Amino acid sequence: MFSGLTRRGLLSGGAIMSGLLLSGGRARADAPPGAIEYPVQPDPTKEQGRLILDDGGYGSRSQFESEIRWRYPTDSLDSSWSMTPLASGHGIITPSGLHFERHHGGIPTIDPATHTLIIHGLVDKPLRLTMADLRRMPSVSRIHFIECSGNGLTEWEKPTLKTVQGTHGLTSTSEWTGVLLSTVLKEAGIQDSAAWILAEGSDAAVMTRSVPIDVAMNDAILAYAQNGEALRPEQGYPLRLLLPGLEGNTHIKWLRRLEVSDKPFMTREETSKYTDLMPDGTARLFTLEMDAKSVITFPSGAMKLPRPGFYEISGLAWSGRGKIVKVEVSADGGKTWTEAALQEPVLNKSHTRFRMPWIWDGNEAVLQSRCTDETGYVQPTLPELVRVRGTKSVYHLNAIQSWHVAANGEVTNVHA
Structure with missing residues (x-):
């Protein structure tokens, strides 16, 4: 509803007819990665479902779920990275198949018996x-x-x-x-x-x-x-x-x-x-700990809110120094802040899910989140971070993220 038309949405109207054209139990080859495509049953209460272990015994996700990692378009395919679809996540655990990757020399195949x-x-x-x-x-x-x-x-x-x-x-x-x-x-x-x-x-x-x-x-x-x-x-x-x-x-x-x-x-x-x-040309070495950071995952960039009304703002916060103790959310670009609820469990050095009810009145809004960890560190704004760090380095960006909600509901990435 919020991300626009998808491959699944475009195909759903013909799913039943497509299923009828297939012989029983045979899966289509064009299922999303990690899934097997089966004929859609017109009424699953009127016929038996597919057989147990029909997927080979390991298991697969639903053919109607299509989230995948996205590879940043580097020139090299073996020294690159792929990114987790955070907006599709639930809770705090990332499915193993969607965990982000970073590789510098490809993925080796190693026999554990000899390692x-x-x-x-x-x-x-x-x-x-x-x-x-x-x-x-x-x-x-x-x-x-x-x-x-x-x-x-x-x-x-x-x-x-x-x-x-x-x-x-x-x-x-x-x-x-x-x-x-x-x-x-x-x-x-x-x-x-x-x-x-x-x-x-x-x-x-x-x-x-x-x-x-x-x-x-x-x-x-x-x-x-x-x-x-x-x-x-x-x-x-x-x-x-x-x-x-x-x-x-x-x-x-x-x-x-x-x-x-x-x-x-x-x-x-x-x-x-x-x-x-740094701005003066010196370099910080061994900046190992990841500073406190948060981001709103719903609503977020490239989504579109269908109409004014009630929504639940949700996102993730984390800190390399310990637990998250507070997350605040702003709908006016940081002018005012409201404390969000932290969803249990709140764990040490782990993603923490936060949630806050929001009534969108149909006017433009700028959504932000900022977190505080148990050491008292507060997530900075981008201007605050740049004043100290400059822009000569690409690493360790933990500034507050802004999402602009237009009057027509379209959500875009902005600096605010």
């Missing part, structure tokens, strides 16, 4: 652990967000992308299961001089990042499962490093090596990349 993790450097007992070794260790399951520090990189100087998937889609929340990194490091016996760890992946880019030892010994996880099943290949199968609250590039996928050192390793990804160039 190992090496821990060496400033440790008393270097280790080589198989996946079977890791699964035998005490496990934890935690719900956390991951956000690419380049989330919103197109939006610093002018509103560019049209939808919330384009402006904010490089963040997702999942339940992650694995072994606390501290468990493995204690087993290896880290030495007193240890201050940093180099994490290295098994992809063609051999992605490497330095991680402070206090972060590694806190809540870092060697994750082998996501949302109740093994990691997907694009999420690092069979093993990834999860660093709750830190920028996504540090969550090394296809993890194969951890080297303990007394200093950071100054890799490419933390010197020429993933650093914040």
Whole structure:
């Protein structure tokens, strides 16, 4: 109703006729990704439904759901990123198949039976652990967000992308299961001089990042499962490093090596990349924590409200420093603010869903949200952020997002 005509809407009128032209039980090939297209039953109470396990035994989503990740149009197909359709989400958990991706050298295919993790450097007992070794260790399951520090990189100087998937889609929340990194490091016996760890992946880019030892010994996880099943290949199968609250590039996928050192390793990804160039030409290094951020996902860009009346404004807020404690919403471009309700559960370093009732009177409006985390940090406006950071860097944009609602109900991305 709000996003305009879709492929499903255009085809729905002929769905029954199309179904009648198919022989029973055979699926069409043009279903959305992740779905199987079956003939629509004119009256499902008058005939048996399809057979159990007819989809092969793994399961598929409804053929009437068509949300997919959207790839930002970079020149390279193996060094690119795809974005989560936040406007279609419910609650706080991102389906594994819609979790955003960022790749620097394609997606490797790795046999877990031969994959190992090496821990060496400033440790008393270097280790080589198989996946079977890791699964035998005490496990934890935690719900956390991951956000690419380049989330919103197109939006610093002018509103560019049209939808919330384009402006904010490089963040997702999942339940992650694995072994606390501290468990493995204690087993290896880290030495007193240890201050940093180099994490290295098994992809063609051999992605490497330095991680402070206090972060590694806190809540870092060697994750082998996501949302109740093994990691997907694009999420690092069979093993990834999860660093709750830190920028996504540090969550090394296809993890194969951890080297303990007394200093950071100054890799490419933390010197020429993933650093914040300041107005005076200096660069901030190791800006690891993701600052508090929020965005309204409904209504949001490229939607159209059909008529004045009651709507529920909804969105997501998150912080790399802990829990979200407050979200405020404005319908007049920040002149006045009203506190929104936070939907339970409100978790540490996780997406938090907020909601607020709104009566749209049919006049122009500018919708904004701003959040506060448990440290007292308040999400800044874009001018406030630019005054400190300038516009020479594309990373760590956490400014307030504005959506303009026109008198005809059309919603667009604006700077306000």
